[in-house]
Amino acid sequence: MAQSILDTMPGASTGALVVTDHLNFWGGKRVKPRQEKYLEPVFEPATGRILCQMVPCGAEEVDEAIKSAHDAYQKWRKMSGMERARVMLEAARIIRERRENIAKLEVINNGKSITEALVDIDVSWQTIEYYAGMAGTLAGQHVQLPGGAFAYTRREPLGVCAGIGAWNYPFQIACWKSAPALACGNAMVFKPSPMTPVTAVILAEIYKEAGVPDGLFCVVQGGAETGTLLCHHPMVAKVSFTGSVPTGKKVMEMSSKTVKQVTLELGGKSPLIIFKDCEMENAVKGALMANFLTQGQVCCNGTRVYVQRDILPQFLEEVVKRTKAIRIGDPLLEGTRMGALISKPQLNKVLGYVEGAKKQGARVLCGGDPYVPSDPKLKDGYFMSPCVLDNCRDDMTCCEGEIFGQLCQCCLSTQRRRSSRGPTTLPLDWPLESYQDISRAHRVAENLEAGTCFINNYNVSPVEVPFGGFGRENGQVDHRVLLQLKTVVVEMGDVESLFEVLLPSLHFCSHKCE
Ligand SMILES: NC(=O)c1ccc[n+]([C@@H]2O[C@H](COP(=O)([O-])OP(=O)(O)OC[C@H]3O[C@@H](n4cnc5c(N)ncnc54)[C@H](O)[C@@H]3O)[C@@H](O)[C@H]2O)c1
Ligand SMILES: C[N+](C)(C)CCCC=O
Numbered sequence: 001m002a003q004s005i006l007d008t009m010p011g012a013s014t015g016a017l018v019v020t021d022h023l024n025f026w027g028g029k030r031v032k033p034r035q036e037k038y039l040e041p042v043f044e045p046a047t048g049r050i051l052c053q054m055v056p057c058g059a060e061e062v063d064e065a066i067k068s069a070h071d072a073y074q075k076w077r078k079m080s081g082m083e084r085a086r087v088m089l090e091a092a093r094i095i096r097e098r099r100e101n102i103a104k105l106e107v108i109n110n111g112k113s114i115t116e117a118l119v120d121i122d123v124s125w126q127t128i129e130y131y132a133g134m135a136g137t138l139a140g141q142h143v144q145l146p147g148g149a150f151a152y153t154r155r156e157p158l159g160v161c162a163g164i165g166a167w168n169y170p171f172q173i174a175c176w177k178s179a180p181a182l183a184c185g186n187a188m189v190f191k192p193s194p195m196t197p198v199t200a201v202i203l204a205e206i207y208k209e210a211g212v213p214d215g216l217f218c219v220v221q222g223g224a225e226t227g228t229l230l231c232h233h234p235m236v237a238k239v240s241f242t243g244s245v246p247t248g249k250k251v252m253e254m255s256s257k258t259v260k261q262v263t264l265e266l267g268g269k270s271p272l273i274i275f276k277d278c279e280m281e282n283a284v285k286g287a288l289m290a291n292f293l294t295q296g297q298v299c300c301n302g303t304r305v306y307v308q309r310d311i312l313p314q315f316l317e318e319v320v321k322r323t324k325a326i327r328i329g330d331p332l333l334e335g336t337r338m339g340a341l342i343s344k345p346q347l348n349k350v351l352g353y354v355e356g357a358k359k360q361g362a363r364v365l366c367g368g369d370p371y372v373p374s375d376p377k378l379k380d381g382y383f384m385s386p387c388v389l390d391n392c393r394d395d396m397t398c399c400e401g402e403i404f405g406q407l408c409q410c411c412l413s414t415q416r417r418r419s420s421r422g423p424t425t426l427p428l429d430w431p432l433e434s435y436q437d438i439s440r441a442h443r444v445a446e447n448l449e450a451g452t453c454f455i456n457n458y459n460v461s462p463v464e465v466p467f468g469g470f471g472r473e474n475g476q477v478d479h480r481v482l483l484q485l486k487t488v489v490v491e492m493g494d495v496e497s498l499f500e501v502l503l504p505s506l507h508f509c510s511h512k513c514e
């Protein structure tokens with residue numbers, strides 16, 4: 001079935017695709033929704049057209065998916081790490097082979113440019129490849145005890161993990177969550193955002209084609225209610241969540257009822273600091289990378305840009321020139337560098353922040369308006385011209401919360417918050433543009449309370465390094481929270497019981513001193 005969508009992709013153009021395939025997946029196949037009462041339209045952001053209908057899964061369907069995942073888990077957990085690795089490497093290979101078609105589908109559902117979507121898909125297969133490499137290395141410990149006794153630890157999977165994703169990196173988030181989970185021997189039931197339901201099921205089909213047991217990676221569609229069902233289900237051992245801080249808090253609370261492990265990847269409001277000894281060309285490029293990827297809808301974007309006074313005019317001139325030159329339009333065209341925001345409400349929200357900032361004294365240096373591309377099929381798309389604001393201060397609403405839009409707020413560095421500490425639930429990612437004084441950059445990085453610091457770059461997150469501000473994904477840390485230790489203590493002699501009649505040679509100390 002999924003092949004049928006992907007097969008239509010080579011010639012895909014914006015405004016032409018309608019997805020009618022079922023979007024749930026468990027038991028090794030796409031599953032028709034039980035009822036079609038609560039359909040939710042899913043839009044193509046570039047045209048505002050309905051792309052498909054999302055039908056949320058109810059309690060019975062979630063239960064069925066989880067049981068199917070649990071059956072698959074019983075087989076998968078018995079396989080050696082190397083056996084699992086082989087299957088995962090095959091999945092990575094298939095994604096690599098189909099990267100262009102998957103990227104096109106992602107663009108049509110999400111609105112980001114094809115240039116960016118291709119990077120996302122490449123990061124996705126690299127993630128699976130990386131964790132495949134790790135699968136064979138997971139090992140326990142052997143501990144020698146007195147009298148020939150010994151203990152060993154086994155690193156065992158947790159069981160069925162639930163993945164709950166956001167809409168800004170739909171396929172990549174599904175891979176970031178599933179790859180380490182599967183490498184460790186777990187199964188996963190994944191719920192994508194109701195706004196981007198289309199590509200997670202492609203991943204499910206690819207895993208199946210690569211050879212995972214039927215049910216190992218399941219997809220259930222839905223919004224808050226379906227997510228709640230996953231968080232409450234007694235057979236789910238762990239919830240890995242990506243989304244907003246308010247939802248993350250609810251996920252943590254619900255999961256605590258059945259004592260599930262939780263990983264939270266949340267939103268934030270990160271700053272970008274530009275020192276006067278920076279290399280201006282790189283500082284400007286870094287600021288664009290920090291603000292405008294995925295139309296600014298990135299959790300770690302450096303939207304509050306603090307620039308030292310001496311270089312502020314030059315920086316603003318350059319950043320405005322480059323921002324004005326960003327090509328906005330049909331996200332499937334190769335030359336496009338900025339597509340459409342995810343939804344009409346999101347567009348209105350971002351435009352509202354621009355208006356609010358103006359009222360509070362910010363100066364719009366460019367952009368911040370709805371944008372209507374010349375192509376008539378894009379006239380109802382959710383486009384906005386990327387915006388640079390000057391004169392921003394920390395007490396302005398636009399500098400406070402996460403906006404999730406292409407809105408770069410420039411402040412004089414003297415406006416920098418006295419304390420760099422933010423709420424600990426937020427990923428605070430501080431890039432430091434300090435080309436010449438690299439020792440200062442490290443000194444500042446050391447003293448910031450942040451999950452990730454970028455020095456002389458922004459928004460680069462290779463799979464080999466941990467990413468996040470509260471929970472962490474990727475690198476050599478993620479898999480540890482997807483495994484549990486079992487300690488096995490082995491006696492090689494007779495049992496010394498406390499309840500026997502005292503014998504002269506009985507010792508209960510840890511050393512058997514003969
Ligand atoms: N840290 C990261 O790696 C990262 C990556 C991408 C996005 N984000 C964050 O995600 C947010 C944007 O995504 P969003 O608007 O989809 O976030 P959201 O919190 O609205 O939704 C995230 C997911 O949670 C589900 N959900 C909603 N209510 C739920 C509930 N009560 N119980 C269980 N699940 C529920 C949604 O259906 C969706 O799948 C931003 O704040 C962004 O910063 C973080
Ligand atoms: C790949 N990026 C650009 C670091 C984004 C990760 C996901 C955050 O929204």
